[in-house]
Amino acid sequence: GDGRVGSRRARSGSSDKMAASGILIGDKLYSSIALTLENCLISEEKLFLTASVSDGLDPEVETDLRIVGCELIQAAGILLKLPQVAMATGQVLFQRFFYSKSFVKHPMEILSMACVHLASKIEEDPRRIRDVINVFHHLRKLREKKSPAPLLLDQSYVNLKNQVIKAERRVLKELGFCVHVKHPHKVRQFNLLFEM
DSSP: OOHHHHHHHHHHTOOHHHHHTOEEETTEEEOOOOOOTTSOOSOHHHHHSOHHHHTTOOHHHHHHHHHHHHHHHHHHHHHTTOOHHHHHHHHHHHHHHHHHSOTTTSOHHHHHHHHHHHHHHHTTOOOOHHHHHHHHHHHHHHHTTOOOOOOOOSHHHHHHHHHHHHHHHHHHHHTTTOOOOOOHHHHHHHHHHHHO
16 A cells, blocks of 8 residues: 555544545545446436437437447447457447437547447457548448448548547546446356356
8 A cells, every 4th residue: 555545544533444445535535436237327317318319319319329339339349350348348338428428419430439449448459549440431431332442541530530539538538437347248257157
């Protein structure tokens, strides 16, 4: 431990019991965040009255955008040869972001790119932002039924790269940098190891 934290506790008169329940920083006590499968991350009200619906987006259109975003993340992850857990993390980050922010105000494709890039780093299998952008460009050309052409490294590419970086920061800020994702299949694998 840090000697300064201990001396602050001593000065503030905190007991050992209080120290066990969190970390004292200045005069504030911070405790840990417990994320479990039983721990509901979103209220029922927020589940149905999303920011997009509040901005006038039809709930069916929002559902379609959520599905397309997750499909894009999955397809991009496959082309980037990411592990499935990274793709699932990207999809969870995407869904969490859009439960508090609106599709009307934030471009779905750019946020999808940001979530793939961020998830690759979270799951310790990072990809270059240039590779992520190239894969999404390739997927867009396929959706438009155009022959895939290389992405030119011009000013529009630089602008897009900056948008993705800003979107990644926005995701981190909106989620309070709490980007750990507990995947059900990981929990199940862990349980199976100890049942044997």
